[in-house]
Amino acid sequence: MALTTASFMVDGMTCDGCVSAVKRALAAIDGVENTDVNLAVNEVKVTYDPARAGISSLRNAIRGAGYEVG
Template sequence: MESITLDVKGMTCGGCVNSVKRVLTSIDGVSLVEVSLDSGKVQVGYDPARAQPDQFKAAIRDAGYEVS
């Protein structure tokens, strides 16, 4: 398993946190999602044979947030 930490902008409440968690956990190969509303950091644990960071970023953008 690999891990990546993404900076996400635009999260303002618990609903935003849940939305980001939901879109990321729906990606095949993602096994862990930890979201910090205060810092805007999202840690994703994943199997690199089944998922890639570009997928995470696209899913977060599609949910309406900025990611880097």
């Protein structure tokens, strides 16, 4: 299994609750191995298996949690 890491700029995160919401949304996707959310710079790094998850599903999960993806 070859993992890939993708980075996203996420607008609208303002607190630890926002960080938790984004992490939960991404963790629910099959193939996501790890998420690293940096609230200070509004960046999310996701390590995932591209055979099981795609960029569009990651973006949609973040949007579904209520945040804009740059």
